[in-house]
Amino acid sequence: MIKILLSLFRPFRWFIERMGADYDQFIRILELKLTLDDRRTRGINKTNTNSSEISNTILKQSFSQIIMGVMFAVVVMLVKSQFTFFFMMHIVLMIMMAMLIISEFTTILFDTSENTIIQPLPIAGNTQSLARNAHVFLYLALIAFNISVVSIVMAIVKFGIISGLLFLVSILFNVLFTLFMANILYLGIMHLATGEQLKTVVMYFQIVIAVLFMAGYQFGLNMIDRSKILDMTISLHWYSYLMPPVFFSGFIEAISTGTFDLKHILFIIESLIIPVLAIYLTTKYLTPVFNRKLLNLEQSDKATKVTKSSGKITGYYRIIEKIFTRRHEEKAAFRLAWQMSGYERLFKQAFFPSLAYVLVMIGVNFFKHDQTIESLQHSQRYFIIMYAFVLISFTLTTAILLGNNRQTEWIFKVLPAVSPADYFKGFIKAVFLRFFTPFYLLVGIGIAAFWGVSVIPDILIAWLSIYMLTLIMFYIQHPQFPFSNAKSASQGGTSFVKVMGLMLVSGIIGYGHYFISSKLGIYGMILLIVLYSLGILLVNRIWVYKLITWEKIDSYNSY
Amino acid sequence: MSTESIVEIKNLVKYYGQKQVLHGINLDIQPGQIIGYIGPNGAGKSTTVKILCGLIDDFDGDVKVLGKNLRTEQTNIKKQLGYIPENAALYESLTPLEFMQFVGRMRAIEEDVIRSKAEALMDIFEMKSNLNQRIATFSKGMRQKVMICSALLHNPELIFMDEPLSGLDANSVIMVKEMLIHLAREGKTVFYSSHLMDVVEKISDRIILIDQGRVIADGSFDDLSRLANDENLEKLFTRLTGNTNHGERAEAFINAFEK
Numbered sequence: 001m002i003k004i005l006l007s008l009f010r011p012f013r014w015f016i017e018r019m020g021a022d023y024d025q026f027i028r029i030l031e032l033k034l035t036l037d038d039r040r041t042r043g044i045n046k047t048n049t050n051s052s053e054i055s056n057t058i059l060k061q062s063f064s065q066i067i068m069g070v071m072f073a074v075v076v077m078l079v080k081s082q083f084t085f086f087f088m089m090h091i092v093l094m095i096m097m098a099m100l101i102i103s104e105f106t107t108i109l110f111d112t113s114e115n116t117i118i119q120p121l122p123i124a125g126n127t128q129s130l131a132r133n134a135h136v137f138l139y140l141a142l143i144a145f146n147i148s149v150v151s152i153v154m155a156i157v158k159f160g161i162i163s164g165l166l167f168l169v170s171i172l173f174n175v176l177f178t179l180f181m182a183n184i185l186y187l188g189i190m191h192l193a194t195g196e197q198l199k200t201v202v203m204y205f206q207i208v209i210a211v212l213f214m215a216g217y218q219f220g221l222n223m224i225d226r227s228k229i230l231d232m233t234i235s236l237h238w239y240s241y242l243m244p245p246v247f248f249s250g251f252i253e254a255i256s257t258g259t260f261d262l263k264h265i266l267f268i269i270e271s272l273i274i275p276v277l278a279i280y281l282t283t284k285y286l287t288p289v290f291n292r293k294l295l296n297l298e299q300s301d302k303a304t305k306v307t308k309s310s311g312k313i314t315g316y317y318r319i320i321e322k323i324f325t326r327r328h329e330e331k332a333a334f335r336l337a338w339q340m341s342g343y344e345r346l347f348k349q350a351f352f353p354s355l356a357y358v359l360v361m362i363g364v365n366f367f368k369h370d371q372t373i374e375s376l377q378h379s380q381r382y383f384i385i386m387y388a389f390v391l392i393s394f395t396l397t398t399a400i401l402l403g404n405n406r407q408t409e410w411i412f413k414v415l416p417a418v419s420p421a422d423y424f425k426g427f428i429k430a431v432f433l434r435f436f437t438p439f440y441l442l443v444g445i446g447i448a449a450f451w452g453v454s455v456i457p458d459i460l461i462a463w464l465s466i467y468m469l470t471l472i473m474f475y476i477q478h479p480q481f482p483f484s485n486a487k488s489a490s491q492g493g494t495s496f497v498k499v500m501g502l503m504l505v506s507g508i509i510g511y512g513h514y515f516i517s518s519k520l521g522i523y524g525m526i527l528l529i530v531l532y533s534l535g536i537l538l539v540n541r542i543w544v545y546k547l548i549t550w551e552k553i554d555s556y557n558s559y
Numbered sequence: 560m561s562t563e564s565i566v567e568i569k570n571l572v573k574y575y576g577q578k579q580v581l582h583g584i585n586l587d588i589q590p591g592q593i594i595g596y597i598g599p600n601g602a603g604k605s606t607t608v609k610i611l612c613g614l615i616d617d618f619d620g621d622v623k624v625l626g627k628n629l630r631t632e633q634t635n636i637k638k639q640l641g642y643i644p645e646n647a648a649l650y651e652s653l654t655p656l657e658f659m660q661f662v663g664r665m666r667a668i669e670e671d672v673i674r675s676k677a678e679a680l681m682d683i684f685e686m687k688s689n690l691n692q693r694i695a696t697f698s699k700g701m702r703q704k705v706m707i708c709s710a711l712l713h714n715p716e717l718i719f720m721d722e723p724l725s726g727l728d729a730n731s732v733i734m735v736k737e738m739l740i741h742l743a744r745e746g747k748t749v750f751y752s753s754h755l756m757d758v759v760e761k762i763s764d765r766i767i768l769i770d771q772g773r774v775i776a777d778g779s780f781d782d783l784s785r786l787a788n789d790e791n792l793e794k795l796f797t798r799l800t801g802n803t804n805h806g807e808r809a810e811a812f813i814n815a816f817e818k
Binding site for chain 2: 024025028029032035036039115116117118119120121122123124292
């Protein structure tokens with residue numbers, strides 16, 4: 001599998017060399033990255049060396065992405081115009097790619113962990129950064145392909161084989177273009193900021209972009225008039241010629257229908273030239289800067305050593321610690337996670353965009369165009385807002401694992417703890433209470449102010465159910481110690497799929513809550529509070545000790 | 560042998576953020592020597608080595624390695640460098656052979672040469688049987704050995720070692736020491752940064768002592784001891800770096816427990 005993937009680059013050898021990279025070194029670095037991904041997903045303790053390939057994880061991911069692709073295909077299925085069909089698919093793809101780059105692959109583009117090994121080697125010019133981009137490209141292309149494979153088949157049936165094949169080609173162009181746009185953007189930021197600031201700027205930039213995309217997506221969905229979707233045609237303005245989905249669709253239309261007027265020739269030229277030009281410009285002129293800045297980034301990790309710890313042990317912390325933790329192991333783990341989560345860049349980078357998502361959800365629900373304040377007050381839309389918080393708590397359970405403190409597992413193993421479960425209880429409670437709860441409370445106050453105090457029990461119930469869900473999610477995932485794991489490229493698709501599944505679960509829980517409290521009134525609410533409280537007790541006092549044992553931990557960690 | 564300097568450092572200055580770690584280092588190093596580069600923790604030893612190996616790009620001052628300017632000809636210089644870092648960072652999920660194959664291919668060494676050299680080098684360390692096991696299962700010393708082997712794979716002219724003996728057992732330490740002496744005899748230059756005074760004292764042709772980013776002593780061990788009248792390098796070291804009250808401190812350490 002890895003060999004096949006690598007051989008795909010052979011026809012482009014001349015191009016890679018023109019970019020100032022050494023082709024052999026390029027292939028070797030890529031091979032290394034893929035091998036590492038492959039083995040990482042197969043667990044650390046399996047010491048067999050005969051590589052039986054990426055296989056399972058990728059296959060599972062691909063399957064769920066294809067299912068997602070079916071959903072998109074259903075939406076565009078009946079669209080009559082060829083141009084509109086491809087236009088919509090390209091827009092969806094571009095948004096998805098951009099979001100994936102920002103949420104999942106940024107850490108890989110900015111990865112400096114391999115520098116001690118790769119830097120001392122005589123590597124020609126841009127080889128390393130080109131390989132890094134190619135690595136991300138492979139994953140993105142795979143995801144893009146999975147999502148659109150159903151639509152490609154549909155395009156072949158509807159518009160002929162040529163259109164379908166051209167669509168496939170244009171998808172690859174789209175991925176390339178989006179990836180290199182991201183590069184340009186990141187380079188832009190890197191030009192503006194240096195060293196210490198850079199990390200912070202990149203983080204906030206990520207958050208802003210994530211918000212913009214999610215907002216655009218949500219608002220866009222709201223604005224499409226679903227009744228007209230079938231006959232929709234895209235009217236072209238001068239700026240349309242600058243939009244990649246437009247010229248990619250125009251390119252397909254032109255060749256498959258044999259239309260070669262001025263407009264379509266322009267589309268063809270744009271489609272062929274712009275992605276290539278984008279790659280050329282970035283690798284030739286911008287990546288050297290990128291690399292240099294990346295080295296600074298690593299060094300500035302050193303420079304920050306002098307920054308004082310602000311020792312965030314506040315009154316809030318003391319109260320929370322008393323209420324939520326019991327044994328001293330749990331308290332110690334609680335405090336560790338509380339403090340570390342305040343410092344860890346990777347954690348924040350992964351976590352903050354999800355906060356933004358909830359803000360967008362609130363915004364979308366308030367600013368629907370055909371809505372008045374009164375009708376909103378009579379609706380029960382606050383359920384959507386409350387249960388959108390599930391996404392935050394899910395991000396917490398995975399973000400807490402990320403960090404540059406490799407090989408710190410031994411600390412926990414060497415301590416005389418009866419059950420490791422206490423540590424894990426402490427970890428998740430700390431981040432949940434530090435990052436989730438205050439924000440939830442704030443929004444809860446807003447909800448209560450808008451919909452009236454009678455919804456306060458609902459706010460409490462939602463909090464309890466999300467708390468329980470968070471604990472369960474954290475306890476059933478592979479028990480790894482926090483702030484010590486690298487983000488791997490091959491996991492990018494997994495969490496995306498998980499988020500989709502989670503949306504479904506939170507929808508069910510939210511709907512159940514809505515149903516019971518509207519049917520049974522106050523008794524229903526009391527019932528739910530009691531049920532969830534008991535559930536939390538059960539999870540925290542009994543279940544977790546059965547679930548997280550040293551045997552299980554030892555199979556996922558090495559010391 | 561030419562007497563032209565293999566490493567030439569002029570007024571090397573390095574900042575980490577606001578903090579200055581190197582305050583103008585000047586050095587001229589002749590080929591075929593073992594240079595012992597010593598100093599207390601945080602003196603700037605690793606930083607110097609990293610700059611010379613091209614791991615850190617942004618520094619002030621002029622540095623020439625192998626007669627070439629480090630800023631403009633870094634890639635050419637790297638072809639003839641071997642670097643053994645302090646904390647053996649390796650790709651844990653690879654095997655030593657795979658790791659060395661990667662490093663070798665990156666250096667454009669032929670496939671069969673890589674394999675035979677990897678086997679030969681690992682055999683010296685009695686690790687030939689470990690060639691196809693995952694590095695993740697190795698002890699610190701074993702990792703260090705893999706590191707040393709992969710750094711020597713391309714027969715470099717100039718070898719930088721940052722605390723290379725850490726984690727090695729006594730036999731391996733003797734082996735590495737002998738190996739260094741042999742390498743120097745063949746005309747290779749070894750730049751050896753360490754805390755282990757007795758090893759440095761025995762093998763180094765020249766000792767450079769730095770403290771707080773400045774060179775404070777430079778010469779062969781005989782030169783240094785003639786100047787200062789210290790019977791060993793350890794004494795010299797403590798005198799020059801200004802820590803003479805070790806006894807008191809050790810006592811304070813014990814007292815801290817008894818409180």
